[in-house]
Amino acid sequence: MDTSMLLLLCLLLTGLQCQQLSVFQPSRLEVVEGATVHLPCVFNTTQSKQRYVGTPVWKRSSSAAPSVFEDRTLKARLSKADDEDFASKGDASLYLSNVRETDSDVYYCEVEVVSAGKASGNGTTLLIKSKHRNHRSRMKRSGVKIRAATTD
Structure with missing residues (x-):
């Protein structure tokens, strides 16, 4: 069933104007540990130019997981994103500071409007990359020889 038919059916059944909500986020991000990462999440509805009233929820590992704000390590x-950006721009982004390799995972943005x-x-x-591995990789590319430390 196409979107227009679905909206018409919804309107006829409920007597209310129904809207379709769409959420967009990038499929992959890579950053170096210690950085602050911006996890973008934007949304819109089929009704144009409105102020959104609702809540964003971010989850880790699974869309059925609890909110990341309940995770002691995070x-x-x-x-x-601030409430005004949510309401006026449809911005539900998340920021994670001082990222660690253990933060590597899949993050899901859920929006309720x-x-x-x-x-x-x-x-x-x-994907969080180690500073040290990245540094070693740059040194190799620049021609600097890297030797493993040995003990006698």
Whole structure:
């Protein structure tokens, strides 16, 4: 069933204007440990130019997992887009500071908007690269010889 038929059916059945909610996030991001990463998440509805009322929820590993703000290892390093950006721009982005290799995972953005329902993005695979491995790799490319430390 196409979108216009679905909206018409919804309108006829409920007597309310129904909206379709869409959530977009990048499929993959790579950053070096210690950095702050911006996990973009934007959404829109089929009704144009409105102020959104609702909530974003970010989850890790699975779209069925609890909110990342409940994770003790992440909570203190997390922040989200401000409420005004959510309401006016459809921005539900997440920021994670001082990233660690153990933060590598798939992060799901879920948005619930009043009158439009709930929808989730397809997930962003976050890959955190070690500073040390990256440094060694640059040294190799520049021709610097790297020797392993030995003990006598």
